[in-house]
Amino acid sequence: MSRVLLAWELGENYGHLSTLLPLARMLRQRKHEPIFVVRDLAVASVLLGKEFSFLQAPLPSESNRQSRVPVSYADILSGRGFGKRDVLAGILHAWQVLFDLVKPEMVVAQFAPTAIVAARQASIPSLQMDTGFECPPEVRPYPCFRPWMKITREALLEREDALLQTINVVCGWRSEDLRTALRADLSLLITLQELDHYSGRRGGRYIGPIFSHNTGEKFAWQHTTGKRVFVYLRPFPELRALLAELRQSRAEVIAVIPGIDRELADSFSSEQFRIISQQVRLETLLSQADLVVSHGGHGLTSACLLQGVPLLVFPIMIEQWMTARNLERMKTGLRVSREALRKHGCASALSDLLTDPLYSERAAAVAAKYRSYDQNKTIDRLALTVEQMTAGIQNHQARAH
Template identity: 30%
Template sequence: MAVVALNWELGADWGHIARFLPIALGLRERGHEPVLLLRDLSRAHALFATHGIECLQAPLWLRQVTGLPAEINLTETLFRFGFLEPEGLMSNIAAWRALWKRIGAQLLVCDHAPTALLAARGLGQPTVVIGNSFAVPPLAAPLPPYRWWMAHGSQHGRLAETDRRLVYAANRALAAFGAPPLHSACDLWRVPQRYICGVPALDVYGERAGATYIGAINQPDAGEPPRWPEGEGPKLFAYLKPSYRHFDAALDALAAAPARVLAYAPGVPAATEHRHRGRVVFSPRPLRMAEVCAQADLGLCHAGGTTELLLHAGKPVLLLPMQMEQTMTARRAEATGACLHQPMNGDADALRERVNRLVTDPALARAARCTADEQPPRKSGLDMLLQGCCEALGPG
């Protein structure tokens, strides 16, 4: 039996923590002991306590870094999490290593955990990198720009300088521990086993030769069964966050559409729910997505993990991104012909037209069915990852 540390450092929402449950249970079935080091423990008890899986707080960079321009690639995003300050990195490296030593970790699995990957250098423990395509960037120096759809000739010098600055700070921190240096930011993710929890068509950096895509790993059978509105028209599932800048406009567009709308909008104001009663059914709790995707005809979400679930089921989706990673996903998904995309800075008035097209355009449904036919079986991806973890541990 080996102790396996599952490490999550950056990101938000359910995606990372939900991915860890089937991985942890699969490792346990193979005779290993998973221990989770999590960025956010607020949902850990509800998800893991009944399984007896230990969850601990991961070391985090909490101090706000100011005075930086809007980031143009992942390297610059890491500047906001300590990668400009060697002494701060030293503190977090020491904290990660102390936690791993305390639990006796023999394998490190890192999901969007760049400082953990830095701390792992030179330890001699096998390390596996997992995550969606955004969190597992290409091994390219410098790391590619976020806005791949725009010309970046004038930014090449900035990208190179960004890479140099991160390497300088990281190597000063690594030197304090006698760990091998980075040559480029991408070396953080340069380990023998890297698994992208997604599909090539939705890779935010574009499909990569030689990459290992294993599809989404999640819990589609957890949650409440869907209860659709009565009546006629296609079934449309919407996952909407009240913090979305056009939340009210999106609900108005859904209520006006010739469709039966079931929405999960955590924290929706009671007055808003009442205003749309009779046109939109709101679920107070997360839904069983395996049933939702099987029964729905259409989807609407913010271009997070729900996107792949719906496309895997062959359902067209309207995507309403709220941040850069989601924008990158939305543009890749739109390129399949199976999705529509409302830009972050788009006009709220355009939402009604896009929702109406989602409901009425048969070309979207045809493209979605074609996209679904290209997806790998879900179970095989999890099995591949678990097998890789066992191989990384070696015999014994």
């Protein structure tokens, strides 16, 4: 039996833990001991409950986070502890204390870059399992994901070099490249190649998406005729306008909106338009949906394309915008900005997606391409990989003694 630490440091909401949870269950089924170290204890309480033990991940305080709008992965790191030597040193020390307490034989990282660096310091093997956005291609500099800001290559390199110097000083390393300093022992991309936020990546090891689609309450479509629209959103300023447009479409709507204002939900709720604030099981809902409306989160988007369902996306984060760009390139979805929603609504996009067969045909083509994809087999192979990596270090330690 091995003790495996599953780390999540960056990103919001349920998606990151939902990615790690199926692997944790498989590891426990194989008689290993998974322990989570998480960014958000409230999210962990909802998803993990009493099923797994979890601890708070070391994070920089709000006052030590940089407010500059990130244009590349280097900026994300800079704003989350890598930009200041004393902050990075403190976070890495806290990870070492956690390692001493937990005594893991393996670290599995999901958007957890300092966990990977700390594992390297402690000579603990690490497996990085990320979507494309969380694991950018190994090019120098990292790609700029806000090209309209016209940041020069020299400026991007300057920011990366500053981070590399900080890491080398704090860790006592002599890494010549930021990518080397941040590299896990094994990096796997848990996405479809078509959904990689950095299209055109070379050398990526794609193993397919992992998402939790069978947890939560069961709901079913009530009508056998008409269009069916599944909605998964978070409350945002334009939500009321969007719900009004959906009601005008006359489709049957099941809308999952955690944290929605009760008064707002009641004003739209009807037999034809159900609004739910808790998690629901997606399997049956997606397989019978004509359209999904979301912010463009990676897990739900992956599940939709594997079911051949087009999407209407309202991005609120840069990685969601990048996902929406991929959907539009494939003609499997459309994107509407918040500004466009305020000024013009989304009736035209809704109508196109519900009536033009192009979008459903293109989504069906993606589903057909990946018809043989089995998430359970991917999780099983991941668990086997973890076992092989921990066995390797255990054999090495045995020989040393």
